[in-house]
Amino acid sequence: MREREHAGAGRPAVVLLSGGLDSATVLAMAREQGFACHALSFDYGQRHRVEIEAAKRVAAQVGVASLRWASIDLRAFGGSALTADIDVPKDRDESTMHGDIPVTYVPARNTIFLSYALALAEVLGSGDLFIGVNAVDYSGYPDCRPTFIEAFERMANLATKAGVEGHRLKVHTPLIELPKVEIIRKGLALGVDYGLTHSCYDPQPDERHPLGARPCEHCDSCLLRMRAFGELGMRDPGMGGDTV
Amino acid sequence: MREREHAGAGRPAVVLLSGGLDSATVLAMAREQGFACHALSFDYGQRHRVEIEAAKRVAAQVGVASLRWASIDLRAFGGSALTADIDVPKDRDESTMHGDIPVTYVPARNTIFLSYALALAEVLGSGDLFIGVNAVDYSGYPDCRPTFIEAFERMANLATKAGVEGHRLKVHTPLIELPKVEIIRKGLALGVDYGLTHSCYDPQPDERHPLGARPCEHCDSCLLRMRAFGELGMRDPGMGGDTV
Numbered sequence: 001m002r003e004r005e006h007a008g009a010g011r012p013a014v015v016l017l018s019g020g021l022d023s024a025t026v027l028a029m030a031r032e033q034g035f036a037c038h039a040l041s042f043d044y045g046q047r048h049r050v051e052i053e054a055a056k057r058v059a060a061q062v063g064v065a066s067l068r069w070a071s072i073d074l075r076a077f078g079g080s081a082l083t084a085d086i087d088v089p090k091d092r093d094e095s096t097m098h099g100d101i102p103v104t105y106v107p108a109r110n111t112i113f114l115s116y117a118l119a120l121a122e123v124l125g126s127g128d129l130f131i132g133v134n135a136v137d138y139s140g141y142p143d144c145r146p147t148f149i150e151a152f153e154r155m156a157n158l159a160t161k162a163g164v165e166g167h168r169l170k171v172h173t174p175l176i177e178l179p180k181v182e183i184i185r186k187g188l189a190l191g192v193d194y195g196l197t198h199s200c201y202d203p204q205p206d207e208r209h210p211l212g213a214r215p216c217e218h219c220d221s222c223l224l225r226m227r228a229f230g231e232l233g234m235r236d237p238g239m240g241g242d243t244v
Numbered sequence: 245m246r247e248r249e250h251a252g253a254g255r256p257a258v259v260l261l262s263g264g265l266d267s268a269t270v271l272a273m274a275r276e277q278g279f280a281c282h283a284l285s286f287d288y289g290q291r292h293r294v295e296i297e298a299a300k301r302v303a304a305q306v307g308v309a310s311l312r313w314a315s316i317d318l319r320a321f322g323g324s325a326l327t328a329d330i331d332v333p334k335d336r337d338e339s340t341m342h343g344d345i346p347v348t349y350v351p352a353r354n355t356i357f358l359s360y361a362l363a364l365a366e367v368l369g370s371g372d373l374f375i376g377v378n379a380v381d382y383s384g385y386p387d388c389r390p391t392f393i394e395a396f397e398r399m400a401n402l403a404t405k406a407g408v409e410g411h412r413l414k415v416h417t418p419l420i421e422l423p424k425v426e427i428i429r430k431g432l433a434l435g436v437d438y439g440l441t442h443s444c445y446d447p448q449p450d451e452r453h454p455l456g457a458r459p460c461e462h463c464d465s466c467l468l469r470m471r472a473f474g475e476l477g478m479r480d481p482g483m484g485g486d487t488v
Binding site: 068069070071072073074076077107108109110111112115116118119120122123142143145147148151152154155156158159160161 | 318320366391395
């Protein structure tokens with residue numbers, strides 16, 4: 001991290017920030033590359049509004065030029081455990097996680113998120129979008145695949161003034177081929193405090209937790225990060241101390 | 245129009261509906277093709293909320309299987325006369341309208357709208373999106389060009405479950421090569437009541453008008469439709485009677 005530099009210095013980039021482990025790492029990587037990072041977070045009617053608190057803390061810790069919120073309400077559309085009342089699957093092993101598209105899939109989510117990022121990039125005069133998609137641990141989400149990102153980038157360059165005027169817009173996906181362990185190793189080297197991040201699909205309200213809720217430790221997302229920290233011989237600092 | 249058929253019969257399609265002349269025509273064309281049309285409208289913090297009233301009336305007149313609203317607030321991003329406080333250009337001639345990208349351009353608007361349509365299509369199990377973009381009268385908007393639509397369609401087929409499972413999603417743009425006069429001729433043949441539509445960039449509050457505001461009759465959008473009705477030897481039924 002370039003601690004001594006002002007967070008607003010450098011070329012502007014738009015960084016999608018959920019407050020989870022992956023996006024926190026991406027933000028730190030974009031900062032390391034010298035970008036002035038304009039973080040964009042979403043409140044999409046999800047059950048875990050604790051993500052909002054996590055995004056704020058991560059942005060403050062890593063350092064951003066700005067943090068913006070966009071409200072997206074996909075509940076009227078239905079269709080996913082993250083926005084409707086469908087049970088989040090628990091305690092699945094790796095073989096069950098991969099393969100099928102999980103019920104936690106939100107329709108067209110990354111397409112919508114990247115479209116907003118594109119709009120903000122155009123207004124800021126930025127040609128660089130960062131998103132923490134991961135094709136290794138992607139658990140069957142179609143919009144985390146490299147082919148999707150390439151197609152979005154191509155479309156984005158035709159959609160905007162920048163494209164018309166011959167500038168190139170790039171969608172950076174620095175985590176796309178990294179196993180979770182490598183993502184964490186990278187973030188730790190850059191000083192990310194993973195205790196501030198929140199990735200759980202089914203957080204449990206808990207006023208004693210600094211984010212107002214604690215991770216369930218049984219959904220796919222919790223299991224993946226806990227195992228990765230375990231492989232590094234560490235306790236996941238985002239999990240409750242009493243049950244790990 | 246298939247008046248005798250129930251609006252919910254047929255394969256589902258998602259139709260983007262602004263309440264303007266073009267989208268009303270597209271809706272009637274999708275109905276004519278036998279689709280059960282799920283209309284999707286947006287309130288994107290624009291100044292002319294009169295569009296909402298127009299969309300409701302058009303949907304009711306043409307016939308839809310459902311009408312949904314999505315709120316999108318791009319004002320935090322700035323950058324356009326339609327969402328910020330920049331003057332809408334008035335009384336421009338054709339040569340000024342075309343060429344430059346106008347200040348009324350909303351960054352990444354069609355990308356965002358189509359992304360929401362894609363999410364709804366996925367939930368409804370629909371493989372057909374309709375959008376009333378027009379490359380003839382597009383006044384320099386990059387996201388109204390056929391190359392943009394093709395790139396979006398390609399991306400959409402990689403973004404979703406449908407794409408993964410081998411179904412094809414199609415973005416229908418039945419107006420893309422039609423001059424305004426031909427669009428109106430088509431809509432009139434299908435029974436569209438253009439008196440219910442609203443296309444103005446700068447509507448003037450007027451309680452006597454059924455939509456709560458009257459068109460300015462001087463912005464690019466008003467001028468284009470008034471001229472087209474004129475070429476057909478008609479008065480634009482969406483304009484005030486006293487000034488035409």
